[in-house]
């Protein structure tokens with residue numbers, strides 16, 4: 001049986017998930033990544049049951065590897081910023097696993113990338129390949145890189161993140177929009193927080209304005225607690241996974257919050273700071289033999305914790321719509337099916353994340369957490 005020659009731009013979460021799934025389905029896959037190697041940058045990735053179920057289908061090794069370092073939040077709790085009132089509580093842990101077939105896991109992004117990278121042949125990930133130019137052709141595409149090399153493909157998948165070069169080649173140079181919101185990320189050893197309630201839960205403190213919130217949850221198998229806080233700040237535009245912020249500024253921004261939240265901020269020694277950017281949902285993700293997925297297709301605010309989950313689901317569903325497709329002529333129809341299956345769900349989540357009201361007063365999480373990417377196509 002002949003195979004499609006598929007190139008994936010971006011060895012991030014969505015690109016690697018797609019690469020593993022497409023290879024499993026018998027396709028000839030190569031991944032182009034512009035960094036020189038995998039880097040241990042960033043921090044938490046939140047994987048709700050829908051994301052973990054999609055990952056589990058990538059193989060027993062991936063499933064075991066993510067569980068080795070991840071934490072399993074016990075609950076999903078909402079509390080009000082000033083009086084500490086609990087407005088919703090969802091059982092996660094074993095209850096979610098029984099209900100949805102997979103638990104919620106929280107994991108360092110680098111550990112998730114390592115688990116995915118180990119399940120794909122290392123020689124098929126080409127580092128130092130920055131996508132510079134894409135030539136769409138009748139039966140495929142040729143992608144060129146800043147090192148002067150190029151590859152001719154049956155299909156090019158743009159999994160190259162929020163500033164996707166593939167997306168720009170397909171739909172023009174529209175840039176992500178600054179949301180007026182900044183995010184602080186910090187990690188604190190759990191042992192330094194003895195006595196703080198619900199440390200092993202995912203807790204969201206809803207602030208006085210929609211942009212103001214603090215989320216805390218376990219990381220590194222529960223040994224650390226991760227803090228993710230957002231607030232409006234028009235003056236800071238720098239988008240970065242490595243820029244240090246001011247711990248004092250972090251504490252000042254949430255000075256009026258309940259002592260149970262503030263005690264976590266008081267325990268921080270250092271904090272990362274970034275501006276948050278997003279885009280509107282796209283009406284189409286494919287054009288001929290080009291397609292985008294993950295943040296390249298639908299970068300979103302973090303308030304539903306679905307950015308990585310949607311990218312992993314995209315990768316699985318893309319592989320499934322292409323299974324059995326052996327001639328490049330069959331690709332456009334498969335990509336139309338991919339759009340039909342994915343755009344409505346991800347657009348709803350993109351807009352829901354912008355609205356930032358998800359599970360504030362409880363509600364039914366099944367349409368998000370109960371989705372099974374391995375069954376939709």
Ligand SMILES: Cc1cc2nc3c(=O)[nH]c(=O)nc-3n(C[C@H](O)[C@H](O)[C@H](O)COP(=O)(O)OP(=O)(O)OC[C@H]3O[C@@H](n4cnc5c(N)ncnc54)[C@H](O)[C@@H]3O)c2cc1C
Pocket residue numbers: 009010011012013014015032033034035041042043044045046109129130131132159160161162163164165241293294295296307308309311
């Ligand atoms: C370095 C980094 C750290 C992050 N840390 C966190 C975090 O701590 N918490 C969190 O919630 N989210 C983090 N994210 C974002 C998160 O991974 C995504 O929002 C989500 O997982 C969707 O994944 P994705 O695969 O679509 O995009 P990404 O995970 O962003 O992956 C995109 C990949 O494409 C590569 N790339 C970009 N442009 C090109 C190009 N022109 N040519 C070739 N390759 C290219 C990037 O280097 C990256 O590997 C991080 C992203 C990056 C790139």
